[in-house]
Amino acid sequence: MSAAEAGQGGGLDRARAAIAAILEMEAGPEALNAFRSVADPEALTIQNPDGPLAGVPLALKDNLATLDLDTTCGSKVLEGYRSPFEATVVQRAVAAGAVVVGKTNMDEFAMGSSTENSAYGPTLNPHDRTRVPGGSSGGSAAAVAAGLVPMALGSDTGGSVRQPAGLCGVVGIKPTYGRVSRYGLVAYASSLDQVGTFGRTVEDAALLLQVISGHDDRDATSARREVPDLVAASGRGAGGLVVGLPQEYVSHHLDEEMRESINAAVAVLEDAGAEVRPVSLPHAKHAIACYYVIAPAEASSNLSRYDGVRYGVRQAEPDLVSMYEATRSHGLGPEVKLRIMLGTYVLSAGYYDEYYGTAQRARRLITEDFGRVYASGVDVLLTPTTPNPAFELGERTSDPLEMYLSDVFTVPANIAGIPGVSVPIGRVRGLPVGAQILAPWWQEEPMLAAAGALEAAYGSEIA
Numbered sequence: 497m498s499a500a501e502a503g504q505g506g507g508l509d510r511a512r513a514a515i516a517a518i519l520e521m522e523a524g525p526e527a528l529n530a531f532r533s534v535a536d537p538e539a540l541t542i543q544n545p546d547g548p549l550a551g552v553p554l555a556l557k558d559n560l561a562t563l564d565l566d567t568t569c570g571s572k573v574l575e576g577y578r579s580p581f582e583a584t585v586v587q588r589a590v591a592a593g594a595v596v597v598g599k600t601n602m603d604e605f606a607m608g609s610s611t612e613n614s615a616y617g618p619t620l621n622p623h624d625r626t627r628v629p630g631g632s633s634g635g636s637a638a639a640v641a642a643g644l645v646p647m648a649l650g651s652d653t654g655g656s657v658r659q660p661a662g663l664c665g666v667v668g669i670k671p672t673y674g675r676v677s678r679y680g681l682v683a684y685a686s687s688l689d690q691v692g693t694f695g696r697t698v699e700d701a702a703l704l705l706q707v708i709s710g711h712d713d714r715d716a717t718s719a720r721r722e723v724p725d726l727v728a729a730s731g732r733g734a735g736g737l738v739v740g741l742p743q744e745y746v747s748h749h750l751d752e753e754m755r756e757s758i759n760a761a762v763a764v765l766e767d768a769g770a771e772v773r774p775v776s777l778p779h780a781k782h783a784i785a786c787y788y789v790i791a792p793a794e795a796s797s798n799l800s801r802y803d804g805v806r807y808g809v810r811q812a813e814p815d816l817v818s819m820y821e822a823t824r825s826h827g828l829g830p831e832v833k834l835r836i837m838l839g840t841y842v843l844s845a846g847y848y849d850e851y852y853g854t855a856q857r858a859r860r861l862i863t864e865d866f867g868r869v870y871a872s873g874v875d876v877l878l879t880p881t882t883p884n885p886a887f888e889l890g891e892r893t894s895d896p897l898e899m900y901l902s903d904v905f906t907v908p909a910n911i912a913g914i915p916g917v918s919v920p921i922g923r924v925r926g927l928p929v930g931a932q933i934l935a936p937w938w939q940e941e942p943m944l945a946a947a948g949a950l951e952a953a954y955g956s957e958i959a
């Protein structure tokens with residue numbers, strides 16, 4: 497039974513039970529710190545009792561604007577911030593009957609790969625509380641993995657839905673850039689940001705994506721495209737698909753046991769009737785360098801709005817410039833400041849072409865690699881989601897480069913704007929790991945079909 501079917505008929509019981517379970521877990525010795533805020537159980541409503549998500553408890557990453565709960569983006573500068581409007585994806589999920597039960601913890605402004613950059617403390621991995629859940633949507637992934645909610649929304653700028661899904665053993669989808677409205681998603685790097693979905697199963701994550709997809713007049717980058725039947729696609733099977741295995745991805749960054757698990761996934765897809773062939777993405781090795789120029793450049797511009805005037809917490813100072821300085825120094829955390837400085841630097845007059853211009857040219861080459869491979873008759877690509885299973889809390893916090901490499905397999909999809917999904921493929925050293933399926937622009941259907949075929953063989957990994 498899908499999450500949606502289980503929700504129907506139960507009215508608000510399911511959402512109230514979810515809230516009670518969240519409060520109980522978060523108050524006890526098993527606390528995950530997955531939630532930033534929890535809805536008032538007495539104030540819940542189901543907007544559409546006949547909708548496809550009627551009664552389904554839904555958690556939202558805390559960078560999606562909501563009217564009834566704060567939107568803090570894991571930052572002190574937005575502590576207590578209440579949005580005057582609601583994100584389109586939230587409106588659409590609620591219009592389909594979903595019941596928002598809480599907002600989830602995240603790396604500050606979605607900058608991170610472990611949810612340790614939250615100003616409100618790290619979230620723990622429900623499979624092993626000494627380890628990170630991944631990030632930046634770690635709260636949403638942990639909430640689904642712990643069985644607290646069946647579905648959640650996150651955002652994916654360089655892997656922040658797929659990477660925590662992989663490390664928590666749940667399904668996470670990043671749609672094609674433009675498939676989903678970004679209106680009301682707090683901007684990090686606008687040319688890379690997309691809202692994505694988490695579910696216990698491919699079908700649930702696909703259903704939630706189906707509901708939130710489609711053109712929105714309030715986001716000029718959302719496409720006027722038909723939304724295909726993603727739920728049907730997730731059950732279609734891998735028969736007849738041509739699956740490319742990028743040789744560059746299974747090279748030096750990969751843990752030996754991760755390599756074995758990807759080889760096993762190849763065998764599963766072949767058994768399911770797919771043809772797997774090696775392919776080459778020669779420029780993928782530049783993706784992390786390219787990303788860490790473009791994302792900070794866009795972030796430095798997007799985050800200039802947190803000045804103590806328009807948003808958030810203001811530090812009292814006698815004059816305007818000291819007020820700006822004090823507000824930003826006090827309100828923003830170290831990783832966010834690092835990115836703003838990096839972004840300002842690569843956009844500065846003397847360095848713009850050398851860094852930003854070069855990164856834009858690399859972006860074009862990385863994107864063309866995907867185009868060439870897909871044009872050669874490959875339907876989808878298979879890669880690991882992450883180079884390793886979940887790492888220990890604190891293990892990578894002192895080494896930003898090591899942290900950035902957690903996203904080495906997920907970042908290229910954002911650079912190119914193509915869709916990707918992470919689906920559990922068993923365990924490595926007792927911890928869940930994921931396979932990533934990438935597809936051409938707007939081809940979520942074969943992507944979900946391949947993910948569904950892996951899920952049929954491996955099952956689910958809920959903690």
Ligand code: GLN
Pocket residue numbers: 606607608609631632651652653654655656657684791900903
């Ligand atoms: N880890 C990457 C970063 O820190 C990606 C984050 C994301 O997808 N939001 O920018």
